[in-house]
Amino acid sequence: MTLELAVIADDITGAxxxxxxxxxxxxxxxxxxxxxxxxxRTDAACVIVALKSRTAPVAQAVDESVAAARVLRGWxxxxxxxxxxxxxxxxxAGNIGPVTDALLAELPPDAVxxxxxxxxxxxxxxxxxxxxxxxxxxxxxxxxxxxxxPMTDPDLIRVLGRQTPHRVCSVPIEVVHEGxxxxxxxxGELRTAGVRHVLLDAVEDSDLDAAAEALVASDxxxxxxxxxxxxxxxxRLGTDxxxxxxxxxxxxxxxxxxxxxxxxxxxxxxxxxxLLALDVDALAADANAVVxxxxxxxxxxxxxxxxxxxxxxxxxxxxxxxxxxxxxxxxVEDALSRIAALAVERLDARRILVAGGETSGAVAxxxxxxxxxxxxxxxxxxxxxxxxxxxxxxxDLCFKSGNFGGERLFVEAWDEEEAS
Numbered sequence: 430m431t432l433e434l435a436v437i438a439d440d441i442t443g444a445x446x447x448x449x450x451x452x453x454x455x456x457x458x459x460x461x462x463x464x465x466x467x468x469x470r471t472d473a474a475c476v477i478v479a480l481k482s483r484t485a486p487v488a489q490a491v492d493e494s495v496a497a498a499r500v501l502r503g504w505x506x507x508x509x510x511x512x513x514x515x516x517x518x519x520x521x522a523g524n525i526g527p528v529t530d531a532l533l534a535e536l537p538p539d540a541v542x543x544x545x546x547x548x549x550x551x552x553x554x555x556x557x558x559x560x561x562x563x564x565x566x567x568x569x570x571x572x573x574x575x576x577x578x579p580m581t582d583p584d585l586i587r588v589l590g591r592q593t594p595h596r597v598c599s600v601p602i603e604v605v606h607e608g609x610x611x612x613x614x615x616x617g618e619l620r621t622a623g624v625r626h627v628l629l630d631a632v633e634d635s636d637l638d639a640a641a642e643a644l645v646a647s648d649x650x651x652x653x654x655x656x657x658x659x660x661x662x663x664x665r666l667g668t669d670x671x672x673x674x675x676x677x678x679x680x681x682x683x684x685x686x687x688x689x690x691x692x693x694x695x696x697x698x699x700x701x702x703x704l705l706a707l708d709v710d711a712l713a714a715d716a717n718a719v720v721x722x723x724x725x726x727x728x729x730x731x732x733x734x735x736x737x738x739x740x741x742x743x744x745x746x747x748x749x750x751x752x753x754x755x756x757x758x759x760x761v762e763d764a765l766s767r768i769a770a771l772a773v774e775r776l777d778a779r780r781i782l783v784a785g786g787e788t789s790g791a792v793a794x795x796x797x798x799x800x801x802x803x804x805x806x807x808x809x810x811x812x813x814x815x816x817x818x819x820x821x822x823x824x825d826l827c828f829k830s831g832n833f834g835g836e837r838l839f840v841e842a843w844d845e846e847e848a849s
Contacts, residue, residue: 430457433666434659435506436477437497437532439490439524440786441793442830443512443656444479445801449812450660451475452803455667460801460814462793464496470504471800475663477512481790482524484578490524491531498535508645508652509536510662515553515655516567516832517546517560517585518578519592526592526626529653533625537649541620544653545640546585547631550809551833553655554632558586558599571691585628595625602630609642616643616650629658637661656810674805677813677825677845680779683727683772684735684839685765687788688831689745696784697739700839702732709738709748712760720764724771727778733843736768739784762788766795773818780813780825782842789828801826807842808834 433456438444441462448458459473463480478497482490498509511532519525529542547555552563560583562570567583582588590597598619604611612629619627631637634657641661644652652658686697697704705726711719727734738761740748748757765783769792772778783789797819804825805813810833816824827842835841 430472430474432474432476432501432504432506434475434508434510434662435501435504436475436510436512436659437494437501438477438479438512439483439514439528440481441479441789442786442828442833443483443514444477445812445814445828446810446830446833447512447656447659448475448477448801448803448814449806449810450656451663451667452812453806454660454663456663458803462799462801464493465500467500467503474666476501476504476506479790481787482528483514483518483786485524487523487527491527494528495531495535498532502535508650508662510659511542511544511651511653512659513546513653513655514830515546515548515551515657516562516580517588518580519588520578521591523592526589529626529651530593530595532651536651539620540649540651541616541625541627542651542653543616543627543629543644545629545631545637545658546655547629547637548655548657549631549633549637550657551655553657555585555628555630556602556632557630558628559583560585589626589628593626596623597626597628598624599628599630602632602636605630605636605639609639612640612643613647631657634661638664641665675815677804678779678823680777681727681772682733682780682843683769683778684733684782684784685769685788685792686735686737686739686784687761687765688739688785689742690831692834693739693784693831694741695836696834696839697735697737699836700735703730703734705734705736707736707738707761707764709752709757709760712764713752716760716764720767720771723764723768724775727768727772728776733839735839736765738765758787762791766791770795773822773824779823780843782827782829782839784829785831793826793828796824798824798826801828805845808838811838813842
């Protein structure tokens with residue numbers, strides 16, 4: 430099968446978000462975790478390489494992204510897509526700009542990057558170059574207090590301009606509403622003027638469809654953005670066949686939450702099963718004891734147990750002040766990933782829902798999972814995926830962004846009959 434869409438994603442939940450959307454639109458997708466072996470080509474029409482590059486050092490993010498791009502281009506990918514978060518979360522040093530520049534260097538000299546973080550289905554829209562979360566500017570949303578990448582500037586032309594030496598311009602919403610021809614013409618004008626990075630306004634799915642129509646046959650273009658534009662490509666390239674829903678493997682269920690997002694906090698609050706809260710101070714004192722207590726909690730729990738390190742922003746700040754940002758995050762990610770691995774090994778856990786990008790990456794790495802295939806979409810950007818761990822055990826994994834899913838996701842995610 431032709432590799433229609435080759436995606437380089439900056440974290441695993443973003444990769445799963447995109448995989449869920451394009452699969453629902455009829456384009457079979459597979460997520461590869463880490464830079465894939467060039468000899469391991471898949472038959473999926475869309476391959477998403479999930480890196481852990483969103484908050485990695487710039488040089489590491491660039492090196493891994495370029496390595497992934499070279500493998501995907503070696504698989505004769507028709508188009509390359511740089512996936513970043515729909516909240517464009519990135520510091521002034523990067524990593525979105527430096528990675529984009531490095532990927533452009535892999536393409537013909539006149540290549541331009543064209544993209545948008547807009548994903549209207551998830552409440553992310555872009556107007557006049559400014560990113561909105563729902564009806565609020567990005568800087569007025571909860572993302573302004575993100576513990577790792579606080580987004581205090583909603584003007585993405587300005588944000589990206591601080592990360593690259595190249596010119597950044599936008600295609601305004603009036604041009605987008607004129608359709609694919611007008612979009613293509615404006616991109617051509619900007620390219621001739623020496624612009625290397627183009628961001629598109631989009632406030633509804635039809636805007637993304639027009640952009641995909643303008644870009645689907647374009648040469649020398651690095652397409653980029655959140656899942657929304659990729660799904661618009663899938664609507665043009667997909668088969669219109671509904672996703673075949675397979676049964677999950679039998680086994681114990683488990684929820685692990687490491688996200689501090691506002692949406693995940695509401696999901697934790699709405700959870701009706703047994704809950705164990707992780708304490709960072711206790712982890713710092715004796716992580717082994719805390720992990721063993723958590724595994725015992727899972728063993729004796731009835732219903733779907735939730736082990737959570739999700740707390741409000743004030744508590745996050747206090748923990749970070751005491752232990753440091755990197756140390757406190759590492760303590761939580763290490764503990765939750767160890768709990769996942771021990772639950773699989775000792776307790777026959779086979780279905781695990783993980784909230785938070787960094788936590789999801791840590792769990793996947795600890796389990797030795799290298800590939801994910803979408804099994805069932807349960808919410809916009811959220812899917813159960815089939816996987817195999819390092820020991821060959823079949824798993825059903827849901828790696829979700831902290832901001833995604835309804836308030837009752839932790840309760841309703843397990844209802845196979847209703848979803849199918």
